[in-house]
Amino acid sequence: MSENDEDVRTILRLLAEARSLRTVRLRVFLTSRPEVPIRRSINLILEAERQDFILQDIPPAIVSHDITVFLQVNFEQIRNEVQYGAEWLGNEVIEKLVRIAGNLFIWAATACRFVREGKKFAADRLSLILKENLEDTSAADSPTDDSSTDGSDTKDHAIPPDDHLNGMYTTVLEHSANTPKDPTRPLRLHHPSFRDFLLTKGRCSKHFYVDERRSHQALAAGCIQLMSQALKKDICGLHAPGSQVSQVESSWIQKCLPPEVQYACLYWVQHLQRSDYQAYDGEEIHCFLQAHLLHWIEALGWIGKTSEGIQAILSLEAHILINKGPNLHAFIYDVKRFTLYNRLAIKQAPLQLYCSALVFAPGNSIVRKTFENYIPDWIQLKPKVQAHWNAALQTLEGHGAWVESVAFSPDGKQVVSSSGDRTVRLWDAATGAGLQALEGHGDGVRSVAFSPDGKLLPIL
Known part of the structure; x- marks a missing residue:
């Protein structure tokens, strides 16, 4: 449709006059952004003769279902085109793609086109989409995100009292985001380009601009504050050290660890990295870990995110400069060894953090020394342990017989x-x-190896 407002009004007026036709019954299907000239012209058509349908008001479950079907059909076509086996794409991958799409058909269509154009490299392109988008999951893509502040004084970024600016804010939000009736619910963007607009200083006024680095810093600080207030030992109130994740109702875990706390546990390190904030010895991050490290790891165990927690610790170790925070860096290194060594126990029974994990940690482990008071009093006879971590980083368990080959x-x-x-x-x-x-x-299986491109596993 023409971008000229007068042309738009003319076209809509002609369509409205079509109702006077007697020999032809005409029904018009019109899609558009909610631009002011279009809305005003459409409002001139009697409500009895038109039906308005607001796309963003469609229940998310319906949109997700439609995107799922769209992806299934398109990727089945791609699979046939490149002659991949039936095992190439499972329901789990489709579900991940649907989550990444965020109810945006344009993303799903673009992803399908990107993979299809890769032809014999379609699998590589799909892996790239999954890797880049899942690693990029952060506040900017989360429904619990609050990206409306850059971490500075909120008075400087509150909606100005000027009526004209109030109207400008309202217009921008109406066109770019789904503003819920409940003021406590977060905004939902119609398109990710609005986020890019907010983060680009040259494209928007100072009233809209969001300083990404300062926003991530504020979000990291908010996550740490929330975790410091909410997390505690045995947060699910189970008392028995042997309590297993598989035996606890997920509804109870959700009640004890609500979504905002789970979000903070999963993404505070990502926010810290994106803020470019450098942590030092004795500052907020160091103090948080010295007080709540085990509580944080326990929470990740209950929500089934132990591996994500280990990855966050690895990222944190890489982020902390040893010459800027030597004590903090040493602590994070010890945390890495501690969590890798006890990964399976944490994953299956998180409360073992305070029992077997601490008891069997090396005598000079910083984590053990920091949290030794958490070891239960009923453990009277402690085992003799080595002084330092040994050369083995972790143990991979799962095989039921001798391991014949590793690559x-x-x-x-x-x-x-x-x-x-x-x-x-x-x-x-x-x-x-x-x-x-x-x-x-x-x-x-006696021998196994990766092919040079890492895609195949030759097996003997």
């Missing part, structure tokens, strides 16, 4: 192992998390 992927990010139990297992090299188990062999 690293070309990029060093994955490990594959074969065993006499007739299985081949794929592991995340950084966190030790099991990624996939290949079953169906008729005998023990």
Whole structure:
């Protein structure tokens, strides 16, 4: 449709006059952004002769279902075009793509086109989409995000009292975001380009501009403050150290760890990294970890995000400069060794953090020394442990027989192992998390390796 307002009004007036036709019954389907000239012209048509349908008011479940069907059909076509096997794309991948799409059909369509144009490299392009988008998950993409502040005095960024500016804010929000009737609910963007607009100083006025670095710094600080207030030992009130995640109702975990607390636990390190804030010894981050490290790791265990927590610790270790915060860096390194060594216990029974994890940690472990008072009084006879962490970083458990062969992927990010139990297992090299188990062999698998491009696993 023409971008000229007068042309728009003319076209809509002609369409409205079509109702006077007697020999032809005409029904017009018109889609548009809610621009003022269009809305005013459409309002001239009697309500009895028109039906308004606001796309952003469609229930998210319906949109997600439609995007799921769209992706399933398109990726089935792509699979046939490039002649991939039926196992190439499972429901889990489709679900991840639907989540990343954020109810935006334009994203789903673009993703399909990007993968299809890769032809024989379609699988690589799909992996790239999943990797880049899942790693980029942060406040800017989350429904609990509050990106409306840059961390400075809120008085400087409150909506000005000027009526003209109030109207300008209202117009921008109406066109760019779904403003809920409940003021406590977050805004939902119609399109990610609005976020880009807010973060680009040259494209918007000072009243709209959001300083991304300062916003992430404010969000990181807010996450740390929230966790400091909400997290505690045995947050689910189970009391028994052997309580397993699989035995606890998910509804109870959600009640004890509401969405905003889960968000803070998962993303505070990402916000810290994006803020470019450098932490030093004895500052807020150091104090938080010295007080709530075990509480934080416990919470991640209950919500099934232990591996994500380990990845956050690895990122935090890389972020802290040893010459700027030597004590904090040493603490984070010890935290990494502690969590990698106890990953399986934390994943299955998070309260073991305060028992076996601390008791069997090396005597000179910073984590053990910091939280030794958490060891239960009923553990009277403590085992004799080594003074320092040994050379083994972590243990990968899952095979039911001797491991016959192990190999690293070309990029060093994955490990594959074969065993006499007739299985081949794929592991995340950084966190030790099991990624996939290949079953169906008729005998023990003696040897396994990655192909040079890392896509195939030759097996003997």
